Amino acid sequence: MAAVEVEGLVKKFKATTALAGVDLAVPEGTVLGLLGPNGAGKTTVVRILSTLLRADSGTARIFGKDVIAHPNDVRSMIGLTGQYAAVDEYLTGQENLEMIGRLYHLTRSDARQRATTLLERFDLADAADRIAKTYSGGMRRRLDIAASLIARPRVLFLDEPTTGLDPRSRIGMWEFIGSLVAEGTTILLTTQYLEEADRLADGIVVIDHGKVIARGTSDQLKSQVGGHRLEFTVSDAADLPILRERVAPLAVDDPVVDEQARSLSVPVRGGAEVLRDALRRLDDSGVTLVDVGLRRPDLDDVFLILTGHASETSPGGASSGGASSGGASSDGASDGGAPVATGRHALKGADQ
Amino acid sequence: MTTLAQAVGDGAVITKRNLLKIKRVPELLVFATLSPIMFVLLFAFIFGSAIPLPGVDYKEFLMAGIFTQTVVFGSTITGASLAEDLQKGLIDRFRSLPMARSAVLVGRTNADIGNNIVTMFVMAVTGLLVGWRIRTSVLDALAAFGLLLLFAYAISWLMALVGLSVNSPEVVQNASFIIIFPLTFIANTFVPTDNFPPALKAFADWNPVSSVTLAARELFGNTSPALPPPDVWPAQHPVVYSLIWIVGILVIFVPLSVRKYESVAGR
Ligand SMILES: Nc1ncnc2c1ncn2[C@@H]1O[C@H](COP(=O)(O)OP(=O)(O)OP(=O)(O)O)[C@@H](O)[C@H]1O
Numbered sequence: 029m030a031a032v033e034v035e036g037l038v039k040k041f042k043a044t045t046a047l048a049g050v051d052l053a054v055p056e057g058t059v060l061g062l063l064g065p066n067g068a069g070k071t072t073v074v075r076i077l078s079t080l081l082r083a084d085s086g087t088a089r090i091f092g093k094d095v096i097a098h099p100n101d102v103r104s105m106i107g108l109t110g111q112y113a114a115v116d117e118y119l120t121g122q123e124n125l126e127m128i129g130r131l132y133h134l135t136r137s138d139a140r141q142r143a144t145t146l147l148e149r150f151d152l153a154d155a156a157d158r159i160a161k162t163y164s165g166g167m168r169r170r171l172d173i174a175a176s177l178i179a180r181p182r183v184l185f186l187d188e189p190t191t192g193l194d195p196r197s198r199i200g201m202w203e204f205i206g207s208l209v210a211e212g213t214t215i216l217l218t219t220q221y222l223e224e225a226d227r228l229a230d231g232i233v234v235i236d237h238g239k240v241i242a243r244g245t246s247d248q249l250k251s252q253v254g255g256h257r258l259e260f261t262v263s264d265a266a267d268l269p270i271l272r273e274r275v276a277p278l279a280v281d282d283p284v285v286d287e288q289a290r291s292l293s294v295p296v297r298g299g300a301e302v303l304r305d306a307l308r309r310l311d312d313s314g315v316t317l318v319d320v321g322l323r324r325p326d327l328d329d330v331f332l333i334l335t336g337h338a339s340e341t342s343p344g345g346a347s348s349g350g351a352s353s354g355g356a357s358s359d360g361a362s363d364g365g366a367p368v369a370t371g372r373h374a375l376k377g378a379d380q
Numbered sequence: 381m382t383t384l385a386q387a388v389g390d391g392a393v394i395t396k397r398n399l400l401k402i403k404r405v406p407e408l409l410v411f412a413t414l415s416p417i418m419f420v421l422l423f424a425f426i427f428g429s430a431i432p433l434p435g436v437d438y439k440e441f442l443m444a445g446i447f448t449q450t451v452v453f454g455s456t457i458t459g460a461s462l463a464e465d466l467q468k469g470l471i472d473r474f475r476s477l478p479m480a481r482s483a484v485l486v487g488r489t490n491a492d493i494g495n496n497i498v499t500m501f502v503m504a505v506t507g508l509l510v511g512w513r514i515r516t517s518v519l520d521a522l523a524a525f526g527l528l529l530l531f532a533y534a535i536s537w538l539m540a541l542v543g544l545s546v547n548s549p550e551v552v553q554n555a556s557f558i559i560i561f562p563l564t565f566i567a568n569t570f571v572p573t574d575n576f577p578p579a580l581k582a583f584a585d586w587n588p589v590s591s592v593t594l595a596a597r598e599l600f601g602n603t604s605p606a607l608p609p610p611d612v613w614p615a616q617h618p619v620v621y622s623l624i625w626i627v628g629i630l631v632i633f634v635p636l637s638v639r640k641y642e643s644v645a646g647r
């Protein structure tokens with residue numbers, strides 16, 4: 029039995045369809061990263077799973093307990109950190125945590141002890157006796173996360189847990205999440221940071237407009253987007269045509285030229301050998317290279333390509349690169365890419 | 381049985397949390413008590429000189445009315461605080477915990493009894509300083525304060541529903557002023573209803589604010605045979621009539637508010 033099982037979840041808010049049939053499962057002791065652009069429905073999934081919101085149809089179970097039929101059983105197994113920090117500003121950090129602990133029905137001394145431990149763990153020991161109103165945004169965020177951990181939940185929902193944290197706190201949070209998983213906690217986290225999903229998540233589900241458009245491990249998703257790309261930057265934009273001509277035989281799809289950035293990006297097949305080959309082809313071409321590299325797609329590419337939001341980002345390398353690698357994505361999928369994808373791009377790939 | 385014990389325990393945790401806020405932001409209570417003090421002084425000295433009543437000093441007549449008006453206004457704190465909790469996402473947090481569904485509202489309304497006790501105490505002292513007297517027994521006076529608190533408690537549950545429905549403390553304040561001002565003025569709070577226009581008099585005589593005020597006034601002994609209550613049932617049985625309203629409001633609004641809490645969404 030999976031820790032979290034969701035089937036056919038549908039939720040409408042008047043005219044808006046927030047969820048249009050979402051299925052997902054999180055095996056016990058693993059981390060699922062729920063990715064999606066703004067308004068995709070991530071928070072709605074989390075709210076339904078944490079019993080705050082009723083779905084219009086579909087089921088959601090936590091360790092076999094239905095969130096609607098047995099809400100209290102579910103609540104005692106879960107911890108929730110919502111998208112916005114929910115701490116009581118008029119209580120101290122210590123009092124906030126003790127209160128939540130008591131409401132999970134820990135004994136007074138357990139609650140106190142857990143509170144102290146967690147405040148230390150989250151670098152808040154010095155501020156433990158200050159009211160939360162005086163906390164900075166990042167401190168509130170950490171206090172909020174500590175509150176969701178007070179009763180050692182078996183399943184933890186984190187809705188954009190590191191939004192608003194500085195890089196040091198973010199890395200600290202990642203380490204902490206890692207240690208929770210090592211202790212057996214199951215985690216479903218939503219995030220806008222692909223690096224975060226890449227680093228933490230065992231499985232990734234990408235949703236957009238309330239539908240799952242791709243799922244798999246981070247590696248599977250990356251290979252679905254396509255293979256490597258050679259990226260060149262030249263010192264003079266006038267060199268771009270000749271550069272393009274010389275490396276054309278290596279391209280497996282249309283190269284992308286960005287005059288403004290004086291760069292060329294070429295989808296290729298193969299690894300480092302292709303790079304050596306490309307450089308050899310440029311011998312005696314007179315092209316002056318400022319930068320050259322072989323890049324594997326990262327989750328940013330996956331995200332942009334799958335959600336089709338590339339064209340909405342600012343013009344430049346990312347935009348044109350994303351649009352063109354849409355073709356590479358189909359290639360990847362028709363190559364028999366492992367991920368089970370149900371989005372339009374994957375379908376396009378499957379049709380070919 | 382364990383669920384009942386748990387509900388009581390959870391309610392106590394939330395009550396404590398709300399009372400801590402009074403300690404942390406004492407300004408709230410200071411301003412909540414300053415305005416009734418101001419009311420007592422203004423009415424006693426400005427209107428007191430212009431409103432002669434047969435057989436009873438206006439200052440004495442006035443106090444019960446001001447007590448009632450103040451505790452009714454005090455109950456807007458219930459709605460405003462819940463709206464604030466909702467806005468700040470705290471209600472969402474509480475709703476994700478395995479705690480009793482009633483606890484947040486029970487804890488809120490309990491704490492507001494505390495608010496009202498402090499406010500009434502300050503007002504009573506002010507009143508005594510400017511010449512108000514309790515002419516009955518301590519027990520009668522306690523009964524009067526008890527009735528006022530019960531009435532305030534019932535209105536708190538009504539305000540809880542308002543607070544959970546509007547999601548903004550400012551809206552609660554504004555909306556409740558529109559309702560509470562007429563409710564507490566079209567009544568016997570500041571002047572006898574005898575000379576009201578007929579429609580207003582009928583409203584005033586059946587207004588629970590009037591019956592609570594009259595009950596308190598009689599229990600404090602601030603009445604006079606020269607100033608008999610209107611000849612309508614509520615005025616003849618002010619305590620019973622008040623209790624009927626209190627029970628009625630609680631029976632309707634406790635379940636409605638708890639139901640609302642169960643489905644309410646924060647941000
Ligand atoms: N209470 C609500 N009333 C009306 N519409 C809502 C409500 N909650 C969510 N929605 C709508 O449902 C859709 C999904 O919202 P949701 O908050 O789940 O998105 P999200 O993926 O969490 O976005 P973000 O990354 O911005 O947090 C959006 O179009 C949103 O406007």
Ligand SMILES: [Mg+2]
Pocket residue numbers: 070071072111187
């Ligand atoms: Mg969200």
